[in-house]
Amino acid sequence: MTRNISEADTRANFIDPNLAQSDWTSENITREYYFTDGRKLIGNRRGKRLFLDYLLKYNNTSLALIEAKKLGEHPTKGLQQALDYAEKLRINFVYSSNGKQIYEFDRRKGKGEYIEKFPSPKELYRRLNSSNFQLKEKLHSIPFHLTGPMRPRYYQEIAVNKVMESIAEDKKRILLTLATGTGKTFISFQIVHKLIQAKWNLEGQSRRPRILFLADRNVLADQAINTFNPYESDLVKIDGEEVRNRNGVVPTNAFIFFAIYQAIAEREDIGGYYTEYPSDFFDLIVIDECHRGSANEEGSWRAILEHFKPAVHLGLTATPKREDNVDTYKYFGKPVYEYSLKDGISDGFLTPYKLKRVRTNIDEYIHTSDSKVVQGEVTKDRYELKEFDKTITIIQRTDLLAKAILNNIGKMDKTIVFCANQDHALDLRDRINQHKSVTDPYYCVRVTSDEGKIGRIHLESFQDNDKDIPVILTSSKMLTTGVDARNVRNIVLTTSIGSMVEFKQIIGRGTRIYEGKDFFTIIDFVGASDLFYDSEWDGIPDEEVITDETGEEDGDDNEIKKKRKKPKVKEPTEDYEPKEKLIIELSNGRKLKVIDIETRYIDDNGKPLTAREFLEKLVGKLPAIYQNEDQLRKIWSNPDTRKFLMKDLGELGFDREQLNVLREMIASPECDLFDVLSHISFSSELMTRKERAANVRKNQQFFTVYENLKAKEFLEYVISHYEKFGVEELGRERLGDLVKLKLGSTKDAKMIFGDMNKLVTAYYSLQENIYRVS
Structure with a gap:
């Protein structure tokens, strides 16, 4: 009898009453809680979303989940999947029940047991928050500041609550590591909102805290200020203009302060603004993109943090601990929460990517007398790829890259091209505009620090998803972090990158979700994508393609199909620019081209995939x-x-x-x-269609059936039409149009082929030959 009771009936008639008996109300229970959006698939579709049968919450924190089985099934039948979901959601208590029996698993102890009834919300909350209970309860009790139907993503809730718990436990250095595009500024705002509403501060007094938000670029600080708009009357930006407006006095009459390192740090001819504040002025300092300032003793924000040592220091970064940011992790310690790019793509909150590797026949330069030195001095016989456009520029290569970029992207696909330096960004901008087919003068623009206000205007237009122009931005360092442009379809790498951290930041420009954007493409001219093979954090690109300047693929040359060695990475440094760069114009006899194409399908763990497996991953079954x-x-x-x-x-x-x-x-x-x-x-x-058409033309036996020369010419015309336009030209409904185009009328066709049945038969037979086994 019990076997006929469904899982839904078991929930309604057994599990729900059991929860009610333990004081769980509707405001504490979310049934069928979907916590992912499902991986993005081709055609604006989504993969399977993950959900829980029950999510149990109290005081704005997720306490437990329940895996429900129907009456008659074993109560722990779905426990393993529930534990996997609990790990993802950072939930410690997992329950599995068939309505008659309840099994409780405590992930902190790594074991479980059968219990008589569910614990109450207050009991479970206290079991999880035994230390510093009062402050945790107070901080948790402040709900997120949300507008409209907006709901935070599960990892954002986790990140905020982990910081609240760390602050309650009196931790002074806290680190959050979340992939680019996952909403670190939104998380920062919710943290600040909770602390302000709770009137938390280091002295324990009844006052709002004073919080400093540090960034390394004005564009990042300004974006953060926009996010903090609900507290507009409580915030101020510390910079030279603000201090001048206050007659040389730094602002103190606010609760939220924004600054960039450069604006408040000490300089050669002026003391730092930060020294004018008492060392205990701020309760919390949020360091955005904290890996960029460097946590070593010479780092740009280290002196500022040393001055404000009593404050809680919260670091935000998009990059995991690697060789080139160890100082950051040494300073802050282990992250209280990590959310990787691989997680974001799998959950459907970030966009998947594919990789195009573009290799030219001039990935090194050996100087010969027939090449013209336009500027500078040749100081050695051989120049490597990593030196291109930094110490040496080859005019024809710049031109080749510009053509290749245009032919490897959609004409109106928003694209960011990362260049060696500001001059290189100018050169590529000019060459791209020279070869473009779009007439708008702002189709491709440079956005670098030298562009100043004009560059910021172009960037804002690029970020505006209602505007088509500009389509392509060329840049060097300015756009590597924090710039939110959701509709970026292509990230182009034209210069070598020595830092994995910098590489991850660059790639992050394409990961943001946008309607109709199924994936973005990394177009790599310099092998920089080797730095992306970091399976723990990113996963591996779903597809890797080597392509030429026309966008075509050709995998005949096996010489380029070599295993890649993980490159050594080094601390990012500013580009060294000589006083006079060497500029070379090659002799007319030297022809540049892009060499062959390699296609590789790799899953998130580095395992090779068949083409079918790869497409199932991207498209679904x-x-x-x-x-x-x-x-x-x-x-x-x-x-x-x-x-x-x-x-x-x-x-x-x-x-x-x-x-x-x-x-x-x-x-x-x-x-x-x-x-x-x-x-x-x-x-x-x-x-290709060309190859199929050639195979038919070689089959003279097929054509000998038709004695009339015009019949053969018509069939050749159909083949040529197919070769040029595709299978759409071979539909039954297209036959009449093809007859009119080539033969004039149906009457003429009957005379040539004998009757219409023979014409149709020839048309169908031709297609059998087109698609026969080669």
Whole structure:
């Protein structure tokens, strides 16, 4: 009898009453709590979302989850999955119940036991917060400041609560590590909001705390100020202009202070503004992008933090502990919470990426007398790739890269090009605008510190998703961190990068979610993406493609298919610029080009994937409409059955637009959609339409059936039309138009082929030949 009771009935008739008996009310319980959005898939679709049967909350904190099984099943049947979810949500108490029995697992102890009834909310809360209870209870009790239907993501709640608990436990140095694009400024605002509302401060007095938000760039500080807009009347920015307006006196009449390191630090000719504040003035200092200032003793914010030593120091960073930011982790200690890029992509809060590796035939330069020295002096025989556009510029190579960039991106896809320095950003901007097809003068602009106000205006227009122009930004260091531009489709790397930390920051410009943005593309000209192979944090790119300047792929040259060694990384430094850069113009006999294409499919753990596995990861499960390659070929070769197949694929979410996107991702526009489906489903070799057309032309036996020369010419015309425009030109409904274009009228066609049935038969037979096994 019990086996017929569903899980829903078990919840309603057994588990819910058990919870009610332990004082759990509707405001404490969230049923079917979805906590991820589902990985982004092709065609603006989503993968499976993760959810809990029950989430139990009290005092704005998640205390426990319940895995429900239907009456008659073993009560711990789903315990392992529940424990996995609890780990992700940082929840310590996990319950599994079939309505009759309740199993409690305490993750802190690593073991569980059967219990008679659920503990009450207050009992469970106190068990989790035994130390510093009163302050934790007070800080937790302040709800998030939210507007409209907005709801914080689960990891944002965790991050805020972990900081609250650390502050309550009197920790002085706290670190949050969250991938770029996950909302660190939003988290900072909620932390500040809770502390202000709770009137927390170091002295324990009844006053609002004074909080300093430190950034290293004005654009980051200004973005943060916008986020803190609800406290507009309580905040001030410390800079030279503000101090001058106050007759040389630093502002003190606020609760939230914003500053960039450079504006308040000591300089050669002036003392730092920070020294004019008492060392115990601030209760909390938030250091945004704290890895950039460097925590070593010479670091730009270290002296400021030393001065304000009594305050709680909260560091925010997007990069995990690696060789080039060990000082940061040494200063702050282990992060109280980490949320990686891999987590963000898997959960659907960040955009997946693919990788295009572009290699030229001039990845080093050996000077010869037939090359012209336009400027500077040749000081050695050989220049390496890492020196390009820093100490040496090769005019033709800059031109080649500009063409390759344009041909590897969509014409109106927002793109950031990272260059060696500001001059290189100018050179690439000019070359891109020289070869562009869009006439707007602001199609490609430089955004660097030298551009000043004009650059900031261009950046704001680029960030505005309602504006198409500018499309391409060339930059060097200015856009590596914190700039929120959600619709970036391409990140282009044209200069070597010595720091994994800097690399991760650069790539973070493309991870933000935007409607209709299924993935973004890293286009790497210098092998910098080797720094991205960091499976613990990022995962590995779903796809890696080597492409040429036209955007085409060609994998014939096995020489470039070599295993990559993880490069050594070093502390980021400012680019060294000689007084006079060497500029070379190659002789007319030297032709530059981009060499072959390599496609690699890798999962998040570095495991090689088949093409089908890769596409299933990006697209979801592929349809089982056809069982093998022969069946697919037979269906596709006939216009009538092909039409029904396309209809079935469309109903399953694989319409023509999605199939074309897949074709661009794994092949090229010159490949037939049949080859895309066959390659995805059965790992078959890809063929272009040109190759298929050539195979038909070689088959003279097929043409000898038709004695009339005009009949042969018509079939050749159909082949050429297919070769140029694709399978869409082979539909049954297109036959009449093709006849009119080539033969004039249906009457003429009957005379040439004998009758219309023979014409249709020839048309269908031609397609069987196009798609026959090569």
